[in-house]
Amino acid sequence: MNTFRPISKLLLAAALLVPASSQQPDQTPHRTRLILKDGSYQVVMSYRIQGDMVHYVSAERGGEEEEVPLRLVDLDATHKWERQHAQQQPGAETTHPPAIDPELLKEEADRASLTPEVAKDLRLSEIDSTLALDTFHGAPELVPLAQTDSDLNRNTAHNLLRAAVNPLSAAHPVVHLQGESSPIQLHVKDPVFYLRIGDETVGSTGGKPLVVDTHGATSRMDSNDPSGGSATSQYVVVRADVRTGERIVNSIRINLLGTGQRQEDVIETATELLPGGHWLKITLKEPLDFGEFALMEVISDKAINLGVWDFGVHPVSPENRDAIKPDPRHPTTLEHRPQE
Secondary structure, three states: OHHHHHHHHHHHHHHHOOOHHHHOOOOOOOOEEEEEOOOOEEEEEEEEEEOOEEEEEEOOOOOOEEEEEHHHEOHHHHHHHHHHOOOOOOOOOOOOOOOOOHHHHHHHHHHHHHOOEEEOOEEOOOOOOEEEEEEEOOEEEEEEOOEEOOOOOOEOOOOOOEEEOOOOOOOOEEEEEEOOOOOOEEOOOOOEEEEEOOOOOOOOOOOOOOOOOOOOOOOOOOOOOOOOOOOOOEEEEEEOEEEOOEEEEEOOOHHHOOOOOOOOOEEEEEEEEOOOOOEEEEEEOOOOOOEEEEEEEEEEOOEEEOOEEEEEEOOOOOOOOOOEOOOOOOOOOOOOOOOO
16 A cells, blocks of 8 residues: 555646646637627636636737626636637647637737737827827827817818928928917927828818819829828928918928938928738938927829818927827736646
């Protein structure tokens, strides 16, 4: 009898070392779906049932541990999805971690591309269409920019009001902005702009393109002209001419863009389409001086968008009211499990 006691102890010790994921089927070591009864789901790395709550490690929020009431979870649908997407037969042995479902990886990448991170713990908004990356008191912030024109609603959507411009004419007023300063005041000379493109929730302004004085050139738009808000547009920052009670944005020489010839009060930019194709990153090719400006879209070699995004640059201005600040991940308050 005594000769079998050491073996029994070894077997007991081995049993204690079996990972919890094999003892509790609800703790899967790879990405899966936790399906809710309303038909939605969370992409999770693992989950466990504890009392009337389901605790899970979110794959969408960097491994943050969260919880949801058990009564809201459809366990049957969750287990069915796991069986359908199992990477190996139950009981099969392997020394490699399970492969991540490519479908889940794609879904995670698509979701992340809607609100990409542009600074530590600072992500683009799901509801704003145009934002400027600013710095206030040494901390990065995202400031929503409103598209402004007398014939457009003032909001953060991307509207289009096209106007033909004579590429050879002298500069002349094309947009009049109310007030001598913009309600948006940035604090750095090199802000970065982010413009949401291809947003089907932003409708067209409707109507015919605006006809403006182009100093003798035709102002009728060609129906083949491209629409605004695409990666094919160019963007420039134009210094506004401050007058009594208003700011004036003048036309630009489109034919000089990209030639290296400098235009007074016009700052060219470089654009980059972010992964996923939802956002366009716009960076300045040279820093701005202090003053009042407008971000303008150049639709083609003869057309501009009169819906501009106005802002000022003054480092001592107060913080913008609707600025989006970094949102660091908060440490979980749940009890941490030991390493398995």
